[in-house]
Amino acid sequence: MADAPTSPYLVLARKYRPRDFTTLVGQDAMVQTLGNAFAQNRIHHAFILTGVRGVGKTTTARILARAFNYEDASGPHPTLDLSVEGEHCRAIIEGRHVDVIEMDAASNTGINDIREIIDSVKYAPASAPYKVYVIDEVHMLSTAAFNGLLKTLEEPPPYVKFIFATTEIRKVPVTILSRCQRFDLRRITPEIMTGYLESILAQEGISFEPEALAMIVRAGEGSARDNLSLLDQAIAHGNGTVSAATVKAMLGLGDRARIIDLFEQLLGGRIGEAIDTMRALYDMGADPQTLIADLCDFTHLVTRIKVVPAAADDVSLTPDERVRGAEFAGKLSMRALTRAWQILFKGHDEVARANNGLQAAEMALIRLAYAADLPSPDDLIAKLSNQPAPAPALPQGNGMMPRGPSGGGPSALRVEAPQLVRTEAIAPQTQPQAMLQPQVAPQPLVQPALANVGSYKDLIALAGAKRDIIVRMALEGSMRPISFEQGRIEVALADGADPGIIATLSARLQAWTGERWLITVSSKPPEGLTIKQEQAKRVEAAHAAAHDDPLVQAILETFPGAKVVNVKLREDALAATPDLPPPPPEEDDE
Known part of the structure; x- marks a missing residue:
């Protein structure tokens, strides 16, 4: 007698596919939300499930179809308690129930496919309480198909439920999303996935090494289907066992x-x-x-x-x-x-x-x-200046990272040039305090309701405090002060300056101080530099002085092609504006 034909092998991903919410792993938040909705009889008519591959979107859709159409001896009643198979459960599990229609949107993308759904929605279910439409990879539908589905999706018959699944939720129109109850299925955590694989191996009677499972879980990236496929392959590769050596070779x-x-x-x-x-x-x-x-x-x-x-x-x-x-x-x-x-x-x-x-x-x-093996910036500066290297802020251990970067904070190069600033290295443990308490804290100009202006420098500061960019730029770059006294200013306009700035400045001063100011333009040709020009000249001089510094010269010689890019001046040096003496008293015409 010939041997009876054996049934074909069923892969682990299908053999252990969850059939109810008690066996669905890693999606506790969604199960709790659905459980509360079913208990309160607040069941939505459209759901959209999204997540990466293999986390249970299609499986959840089929379980939901069972829950909607659960019917036992007491009659039809939606429930999440599927421990006992109902009248329609077996047909839904095997994918042959006439009232549960699954459609792959990747191969049925057009408006004609949606028209078939719209036409069939008019007819009541044949045997189950609800007619359930499961559309997988719904983001692949065309724009016309989405638009054709909108009206039916918003107001379906009471016996119709829609369940959509997608891996690309951003490609689904917002008009569809607003009509659905959305559930984001999460990646399964390594702890849960490891326990899940161990339970499957125990049911299969297959020995394993924990290190091998850790490799499979890491390679599976939170996808149950990917992990089960890799486990299937590892069992075959290891001839019935799952060992670290075989998994290493396999992957x-x-x-x-x-x-x-x-x-x-x-x-x-x-x-x-x-x-x-x-x-x-x-x-x-x-x-x-x-x-x-x-x-x-x-x-x-x-x-x-x-x-x-x-x-x-x-x-x-x-x-x-x-x-x-x-x-x-x-x-x-x-x-x-x-x-x-x-x-x-x-x-x-x-x-x-x-x-x-x-x-x-x-x-x-x-x-x-x-x-x-490269030296850190602190070590490099110490070598160029013939000084001992600073102690690292973080420990180095066992000869690792020889002459490597230390754990200290950033350090800037000190250049002994006029009006240059040294930025000290800040240790990590003191950095927050140094940031909260800077060594040179800018003093904000606190202006009363009516400001008191006693010098040209006070006038520039007042324009800055009032955030009047036009007036401040004019004071610094378009005019040069000749004389200054309370209520009267004489200035010389730079070439190309707008004469209308004089009237603007006069109006601003009256509004800021509550007094009328007489602002005159000198008839003599302008001599000297504006404040902006003086600042630029000081920066240029500081740049030249920095370039001539011996330490900078050593760095430029050590690194061919390097150049000095920027030199920062102190705040007080940059904003230095000597007060003008009051004009001499006018002589009587006698």
Whole structure:
């Protein structure tokens, strides 16, 4: 007798597909909202489910269809308690119920497909309490199809329910969204996903290693379908077991411990050892682009642990990642980690575009190793000025990052030139206080209701306090003071200045001081410079003095092509405007 044919294998993603809300993992917020709505009989007629691939959008739509059409011996009544199959549940689960219509919008995008739905909506359900339309990938519908659906979606018959699913919620018109109750399905967290996979493996009677599950969970990126597909593949690849070695080979991953060793060698400047480790991982089958990506992942992990120490407790991390990641976070400065991330991120793109990925990966590692050995700006300034290097603010450990960036705050170069400012290095622990209490705090000009102007400098400050940009720019750049006394000012207009500014200034002064001011224009040709011109001249002189400073000269010689870009003057030097003496008393005409 011939053997009976065996049933075809059903993949894990379909075999363990949730059939009710008790087995739907990772979407507790949505289940609670729906449970409250069903309990209060406040069930909407249209729902839209959005989220990344594999988080349960279509599955949730089918469970909702069961909940709408649940009918038992007591009669039809919508409920989320689906522990006992109702009259229509089996047909809905198997996708053959006549009143639950599923449509793939990716292959039915036109208005004609929507017209079929609009026409069928007029007819009551054949056997179930509700006629349910499930439209998957609804964002693929055309504009005409969306517009044709609007009226029916807003006022459907009482026996019709719509459930939409999409991965691109932003492509769905707002007119559709406003007619639906929206649920955002979240990525499944590593803790929940790990427990879910363990329960499935226990039901299947398959042994596994925790490290292997951690790799699968990380690769699955919060998608239940992706994780189950990878688990299916790992079981087949490992001949009935799920081990770390087989998962590494299947995913083309390098050994995580070797990746961490490679990270330590690179950040320690040991490029020879790093290249040997890279070659060994490549010979074991690891892809160069994957190796660079793994280094990026570990750099991000160390940085995240440095900022949020609790990140080391993530269950998807291997013991090496958890322990050594925390050690690196305590030893490396944020400057070193961000520089490593930038170099690796750029290297990943180069490896993806290179004809020979291994060569591009090795060049990226060499660049990172030599960058790790570069002196910090503080060390460089100390060497140029023949001074001892400043002590780092953050600890360096075990020879890592030799002569690398310290953890101190930014430091600016001091140039001994006239009217130049020295910006001191601020330690991280004192930086907030230094920011809250600056050494030179600008004193705001507090003006009373009627201001008192005693000098040309007070007049400029008053225009600034009143935020009169036109008057202030004219005072600084269009006129030069000749004489100043209470109620009377004599000025000389610069070439090209607008004469109408005199009347404007007079009106402003009367409004600000409550007095009439006589403003006259000197008949003599203007001599000297305006305040703006004087400030520009002082800046130019300071720039020249800075360029001649010995320390700056040493820097320019050390770095060919470098140049002095900007020189900042002190506030008091920049705003220096000598008060004008009052004009001499006028003589009588006798």
